Amino acid sequence: MSDPTSATNPSPAADKVSINLYTRNPAHAIPQSTYLIPADWRRFQLSELINKVLNTTSGESAESAAPTPFDFIIDGELLRTTLDNWVKSRKNGDFESVINVEYIQSLLPPKQLESFPQDDWVSAVSIQRPGYILMSSYLSHLKVIPMAQAGASATENALITMNLPSTLGATCCSWLSPPTQNENILVGAGGVDRQAHIFRIPSLLDMSATAATPPQEIMTLHLHTGPISSITPSRNYEHVLTSSWDGLLGVFSLPTPAKPLEETHDLSAEPKSYLPGQNSKKKRKLAGAAGGDTQLGGWRKQPDMIMRGHTARIGGAIWDKEDRNKVWSAAWDGSVRGWEADLGFNSVLKQGPADKAALCIDQMTGSGTLATGHMDRTVCLWDTREATSLISLTLQTASPVPSLRAHPTSPYTLATGTYSGTLQIWDVRSPKQALFSVKRQQKEGKGERVLGVDWNGEVLVAGGEDGEVSVWSARGE
């Protein structure tokens, strides 16, 4: 093993710092030992050191492999300066004690790739189907936008636009078919009109087929008495979970190739008029851009399961990433609840402070930890594997977090969008500070709030008040 100190920095280092280097990623693990490092080293030198040690241990020559950049976390904080400065500012110049330094693979800061301006607020985005962005807007429509391949110019044209029956606006959207399914793709959207709407797209590849039979709303999910806050497909895409402001969770079954849609109404239509004096045209007018067709929307469906328990608006609900039947929901009453979806049974209740209103929820892969974004400017992590634990970690942000997405594979990183218009990538190992925080360009006369983000580990898509769907390249470990 070459001596790293002599190899890199010839300057007369005044002080030496002893550090322990470790990582949680087994791919980059190096032998455990304490290194005596010149105090004026920065991230770069430390990264080189690790690369050298890695190459030496793996037996390869230093030149053969491209060096992997690393970032270093000390006490939950990313090392941004020299070790010397860090020790002086954080440890009052205590150079004697050994510092534990965790290193992670370095990530490039997010870079904006494309931007798709819209006419109204974008309420939610989804990129669960590779290559396509599904977005919902307060203009009450769903759009599928093809993501441009690298190098290609951004296309503003939406591939498909689907209108909701009312003009009140769509609040959430989701792909409801597996990415492998290329025909009869289902998408869902929840609206302020208290209903979730399921659309069927014949095909995304063959545009001619789509042109022949335009996407059509096939199902209208009736349950909620308040606007829908989230719509999520189960892992096997057989059920869809909706949550609403009224504190209810509904599980509806989705048509699958094996189980085609029953073309019947489960319940009668909502009353058109409530009193003799009330005009029968009201509903239709409210519905907005609807034709003369008496059949507004799809087939009215009732839920398979209703889960009651929350006392306030539900911010979001997700399916557990490991347990098929498990559902997690976070609400404005400060609680996070776990449900058995097949029984409708509230199995877990984690009641936080009552004023801690949760706006969104997602689950970290691998660790099962739940991440919730809150109105009080925090992101909270809830350990689901310990029954008694409440909030295990709190990430402080500058403004409310209406949307967040965990990395699809990594158990450490997550992306958040905030009301102040920033997109942040967090690493739970560095909870004091976000790894990256980028601000969306603000347009004149428009608000800056980000309302929805989605992240597949490579690409981060965000939409918000400024009516723009922006695509960022953001890798996460």
Added chain:
Amino acid sequence: MPPKRAPTATRPAGSKRNTATKANPTATAIAVSRKPAVKRSREDDRDAAVHVDDENLLAGKINGGVKGKGKASAGVVEDNEEDEEAEEFEIDTGSSNGDLDDFLDREALESPADDEDEEDEEDDEEEGYNTSDIEAMENASGDEDDEFDDASSIASSSIAPSTVPDSNLTLDQLIAKHTYKPDENMDVYVSQATGGRPLVGDARTGKFSNSKEGTGRLVPSKFVKGALMREYDDIEAGYGSESSTEENTNTIGNVPIEWYDDLPHIGYDVSGRKIMRPAKGDELDKTTAEDKLLQKQVQLSDKELDIIRRLQNAENPDADFDPYQETIEWFTGKGNEMTMPLSAAPEPKRRFVPSKWEHKKVMKIVKAIREGRIVPNKPVVEKPRVYGIWSNDDMENPPHAMYMPAPQIPPPRTVESYNPPEEYLFDEGEKREWEQQEKEDRKLDFMPQKHDALRHVPGYENFVQERFERCLDLYLAPRTRKVKLNIDPESLVPKLPSPKELRPFPTNCAVQYRHPANSRVRCVSVDARGEWVASGSEDGIVRVWDLGNGREVWRWNLKGGPVQAVEWSPNKEECILSAAVAGRIYLLAPLALISPHVAQTTLTHLNTAFSSSSASTNNIASGKPVVPDAKWVRPSEDERDRGMMVIIEVQGTPKQITWHRKGDYFATVAVDATNKSVLIHQLSKHQTQSPFKRTKGAVQRVAFHPHKPHFFVATQRYVRIYDLVGQQLLKTLMTGLKWISSMDIHPLGDNLIVGSYDKKLCWFDLDLSTKPYKTLRYHTKALRSVAYHRAYPLFASASDDGSIHIFHGTVYTDLMQNPLIVPLKVLRGHSIKDGLGVLDLRWHPTKPWLISSGADGEVRLWSS
């Protein structure tokens, strides 16, 4: 020999009292020194025996031979009575004989005397002790002469049966008779000794003897032959007893004994006879001591010498005294451990009552500490190493209570120097100006002058004047002591809990609800479920917003000028929004946003009155005061489709709408509608009534009590509370404000906050008084709105200065505890536009969040 003789030697001292005249054996001691050596040794022995027996006597001897003198003088008296001339012989024989006789008599008579004693005691028991005593006294005077002879004769016969040999006895008695000269007292003695009766059996009494009963024993009398005399035991002459301090017989009194130096005698005894000077011994004899009064050497015994030696050595004179004797442990030590308290008495009260005097003493010290006279842990003032030895001028004056330093003369300035820098010197203009000015107006009372050297400085012409003025200053200086308050200002601030402990409360702006064209938002309201925010802006549009993300979801354009007030109905089962514009009150329902069930109840509630009395929209209820200016109008069908359900046309411009808690009644205030300014509307009947025929002052705000049928009316200066059921005025609150702008009632109903345009906020405790419990003034401009939170102990005030103040206000159920008011947070964010800042604010019904609307065209949600 001495032990045997001891009783006899001591006896004369004791018996002398009874007999008074008796041959004293110690009288021989006088003769001892003159007698031949044969006699002398014997007398020495006797003396020694005396001293061995009686230590008290010893002590007397050393002190001046009191005892010895007494005995000696007794003997001398006796001798002198017999014959002065033949004293030596007489004394010698008498003493020796008497002594011997005594001895022999006693030896012989001891046993019979004892027997007689016993008999006497038996007699005593037969006859009372006291009576016999008295009889003896009576008889003593009368019967003594005639019975004397009988007594003596009988006495001899009564003695006869005794064991004493007759020959000796008679001989002795004869000798005694002849050597003794009876005197006048003799009778008394005899009668005393015999109890004043014939010694032998009296015919009248039939008794053998009437002698005095007692403890003494009967012995044959020395003076009367054959007679008996009672002899008593020796009285132990203790310290202080009569005998121990017996007077000596030399009666010269307190004259120097030297006066007798050239005389053969040394004084006189009680009878006036001379006491002759005794012989002197050897000067060198250390074993004798001089008795000054009797002028003789007293032989000191070994014991006395030992005592002297001890005194010389400063030891205890008592040889038997053991200074190192064992301690006798009565209460301590092994085996004497106290297992029980000494006393079973209960603890006295004083052990538990704090001592009053101790308390006074302590309070004295405390007072001194408070006044600073005693300073605990006062640092020792070290004397400076160098100090003025001639005066204390450099020392600080002692902090005396009356000490008042004279006003200080300001230190000299540069301009007063004899050689000031050039710039201080006057130029021509300044000089002229200075000269022209009045003396009082001059800034400087002298003209600066420059001198090269100090020796060129002339005498100061104004010196006397200046001294005089200084004296005047000192004289006129007020002789009062200005006490500076040395109070830590922090200590005056009441102790309040830290805001951190009172979380949650709104701290940051979370959501903004932006109005286009930044039109002023005069009013804002949050619906009963806390999901929708309604705002009314000056462009005449009422907007409904999603509280969570600030999306405008519904709007009504009222087209009636600025929207003055919006208010959601507090009923959660319905969704009714009331809005006021000039001359109209709208009842709105965002039907598209609410579930069909809620929409149905809402519509039913709003439309029932239309359907029941469809003929008249101009509702006039029978028996109620007609309010022709309040007209319930049904909007057109299109308007109803949009959710505009009812329009009430009223007089003036309603500025405030407030709902009754049940959501059926609501009250409006239109300041410019004079008498009809306050209206109470009932939804279910479409009725409007004016509760007051005439209002005192311009009504600003009204409010319903949270749970009682009370109605609060705020005019410009007062808040009046009316009972709606009893139709009477309950209370008038004196706010002390000039113009009330806003008012809110605590959800418990006992407290009230009032905001005013004169920047003040008053908190009223309705149980306490009609005056404000607290008046807070912290805003820099007029208050526009105040509000209590319905669930949390919070209240807030909004002002034209663009800030919102958040307070913690706990109201205790305990009536004795005043509400706790703690300022928590100042929220800044609204910008001031045209002198207007925050116009309205509302609390979220369940969360500690605040909604505020501002003149800058923004509504903000402040979250914790």
